[in-house]
Structures are given as structure tokens and as C-alpha cells.
Amino acid sequence: MSDLPRIFAALSDPTRLAIVERLMRDGELPVATLREESEISAPAISRHLNVLIRTGLVRKRARAQQRLYSVVPETIRAVSSWTLDHRTFWEASLDRLEAELHKEMSRK
């Protein structure tokens, strides 16, 4: 159901990542507001939003002429789940790093 490569692809564009982060922080926002923090044209933003819609990262809602966008938490959670699935891997390395730090400390 959650197509991880497509989600990663959607998040791989700096403009789109910024949009997603902004929406996670501030909740639902209209296109005009999202446009403020990047230099690019309205049509470009529109297409980026479309990519995010297609991958299920955001949803759209109409209010008058505005279109309000917000993040779909479940899709973000898919990314989180992926990292947790491999937690044992990067956690092990954390332990090693920590051990290294302790060694360093006791040496001084």
C-alpha cells in the first residue's frame, strides 16, 4: 500500500520537502502561503503539490477560491516505520558510538 520509493522521490525535491515540513509545523495552509517561502512560480508550486497529492503525502480541501493543503500523517508514518523496521541496524551503531565516547571520556 505504501510505495516507499515514490514517497522518497516526493521528498527528494527541496521545495517539496520544505512544503511538507511547513505543513507539518503549521497545519493546513493555502497555496499562496506555501508559495511565499520559495522563489519559484505558482505553476511550479502547483505541480509540486500535485506530486505530493499523488504520493499520498498531502491532501487538498477547497475554501472559496483557496485550496488548503495539509499533510497526511499516515504516509509520513510509513517513512518512520521503515526506519523503525531497521532500527536494530542503526541502533547497534549508536551503541558502538556511545562506547567510543565513554572510552574517550575515561581516557581524560
Place this chain on the structure above:
Amino acid sequence: MSDLPRIFAALSDPTRLAIVERLMRDGELPVATLREESEISAPAISRHLNVLIRTGLVRKRARAQQRLYSVVPETIRAVSSWTLDHRTFWEASLDRLEAELHKEMSRK
């Protein structure tokens, strides 16, 4: 230091994602082994591995004619950290989902 968009871009290709997952599961592996599970040519794999190297997701080590690749845990942890930075966001939705489930249960 950790360029998230580039990391996401590297993971957005199914072949590369499969390589990273395989390496996380099995540890250090030579190119020939990684090649087994995908249909594409050796040069293609080689270039994918190069992308992973450049983004800091894997490292390479020589042993005879072989080149052994392994995942760099710190870089994977960068992805994990990103999701954790926004945990409050998707966690809130988890709570809501859970609440919904409880409502559902008590109704029956």
C-alpha cells in the same frame, strides 16, 4: 552535514532501496551478490552504488578483485532523526486513530 533531499533521492530508486535493505540485513556484500536480485546490467548496478557512495549511504572496501559494500549507519539514522523530529505530528494522528478504534470497540 546530512543532506536529506539527496538521501531521499538516493532511496527513491527501487534498485538502490533494495540494495540498501539487503546490505542492512546481510551486512557487507560484494557487487556480484547484489546484482543477483535485480535484472539490470553490471554497469547499471555500479552506477547505482556510486550514487549511494556519493550520498554517504554506503561505503566500499576492496578484497581481491571484489568490492565489498556496506551501509553507513549514521546516514540511515539521519532519516530516522527526521521522522523523530516530527514525531509529535504523526504520533498525534496515531492517538486519534487509537481513540477511534476504542470508540469502535465500545460500540460493539
Place this chain on the structure above:
DNA sequence: CCGTTAATTAGCCAATATGTTAATTATAGA
């Protein structure tokens, strides 16, 4: 109903990504 605001769609172009086959580099081992 007409003008303004908000956003999207259409059409176009340049840059990047991904795959292929052929050629090259490097090492092992008889």
C-alpha cells in the same frame, strides 16, 4: 454581470537520470 483573486492546465525547453553495449582496469592463479 464584471473585475479581481486564487490556482491550475497547456505548451515548451533544458538538465538530469537510467539503461544499454563495448572497452578498460585490476587482481588472482595456473
Place this chain on the structure above:
DNA sequence: TCTATAATTAACATATTGGCTAATTAACGG
């Protein structure tokens, strides 16, 4: 030293991405 093995680099074709301007759609407000 010659051959086989392992991987990479070179050269090329094609598809996708991402940007722009101009045109279009939709809704509000006088």
C-alpha cells in the same frame, strides 16, 4: 606471463523532471 574473474568507465539513447510564460478555470464581491 597469460587467462579468467570482478568491477568500473566510456559513449550513447531515451525518459523524466522541473522550470518558465501564457491561457484557462473557479469563486467571491461590488
